[in-house]
Amino acid sequence: MKRKDVQLILQIRDYIEEHLYESHSIDGLCRKFNINREKLQVGFREQVATTVHAYIIKLRMARAAQRLIDSDDSIKVIALDSGYKKQRSFNKTFKTIFQLTPAAYRKMHQM
Numbered sequence: 001m002k003r004k005d006v007q008l009i010l011q012i013r014d015y016i017e018e019h020l021y022e023s024h025s026i027d028g029l030c031r032k033f034n035i036n037r038e039k040l041q042v043g044f045r046e047q048v049a050t051t052v053h054a055y056i057i058k059l060r061m062a063r064a065a066q067r068l069i070d071s072d073d074s075i076k077v078i079a080l081d082s083g084y085k086k087q088r089s090f091n092k093t094f095k096t097i098f099q100l101t102p103a104a105y106r107k108m109h110q111m
Contacts, residue, residue, distance in 0.1 A: 001043055008035060009043040016052070020059055021083060026052060061097050064090075068106040075102045 001009075012033055016024060029052065030037050044052050064082045067073060073081075079090035079102075094102050 001046060005039065005043055006047060008033060009040070009047045012040065012044070013048055013055070016056060017059065020056065020063070021081070024052070024056060057093065058097070061094055064094065064102070065098060065105060068102055069109045075106075078102070 012029055012035075015033075016029075026037055026040065029035075030040055033040075035043075041051070044050075044055070048055055050058070060082045064078050067078050067081075068075070071078075075091075076087045079087040082090060084090035084093075091101055094100075094105070098105055100108065
C-alpha cells in the first residue's frame, strides 16, 4: 500500500473517531474521502486490523463502558446515545465484547 493511501486510511480512522456517533456507511466514507470501496476496506483491515463496522462498534462500546463507570446515566440512555434503538441490542453487543451485561459491568467497577 502506498504511503499516501496509508495516510488516507489513518485520516478516515481519525474522522470516524471524531464523528463516532454519526451514521457511517462504506459508500459514504468512500465518497467523502474519494477512495474506492476495495481500497478502503482492504486498507482499513491492514492498517487498523479490523473492519470499519467492527471498529465503530468497538469504539462505541468502549465509550459506553467508560460512561457506565463514570456516570449515573441509565443504561437505556447510554444505549440510545451509543446509536442503539433498543437497549436489548445494546446489552447483547456489550455482553459479546465484555462478557458481562452492562449492569454487571457497572456493578463490578463501582466497588
